[in-house]
Amino acid sequence: MPSTPRNRLGDLERAVMEELWTTHEAHPDGLTVREVHDRIGLERGLAYTTLMTVLDRMSKKGLVDRERDGRAWRYTPASSRAELTSETLHHTLGELAGDTRRTALLHFLDESTPEEIDELRAALAELEARNSAGTRATTST
Numbered sequence: 001m002p003s004t005p006r007n008r009l010g011d012l013e014r015a016v017m018e019e020l021w022t023t024h025e026a027h028p029d030g031l032t033v034r035e036v037h038d039r040i041g042l043e044r045g046l047a048y049t050t051l052m053t054v055l056d057r058m059s060k061k062g063l064v065d066r067e068r069d070g071r072a073w074r075y076t077p078a079s080s081r082a083e084l085t086s087e088t089l090h091h092t093l094g095e096l097a098g099d100t101r102r103t104a105l106l107h108f109l110d111e112s113t114p115e116e117i118d119e120l121r122a123a124l125a126e127l128e129a130r131n132s133a134g135t136r137a138t139t140s141t
Contacts, residue, residue, distance in 0.1 A: 062078055
């Protein structure tokens with residue numbers, strides 16, 4: 001799978017996405033560049049124009065959606081944190097072939113806590129239950 005800019009977040013892009021994700025419920029129409037700057041730009045010592053450029057590039061990468069609001073743009077996350085994380089994991093694993101992918105997964109699991117392993121088991125059980133229910137639904141019709 002070729003590398004795409006969408007699944008590679010830089011430090012500032014990650015900070016912007018975190019801000020958009022955490023404020024999305026309170027601000028479903030999104031945030032302006034000024035609002036993002038006031039929330040993360042000031043504490044990082046960033047110029048307004050830096051965040052304006054970053055958000056514009058993130059829009060072009062498909063990471064954020066933007067909509068005109070008067071003279072400003074309002075930015076919202078194009079996908080949820082879980083969706084983007086899943087896409088990134090699939091991309092990373094997709095770059096690996098056969099045994100290398102399995103070895104990477106084993107290393108990941110070796111470094112996981114018992115709680116994380118329990119979460120993975122629960123997620124697999126949920127997926128199997130959904131797939132089983134979907135199979136029953138299609139065979140009974």
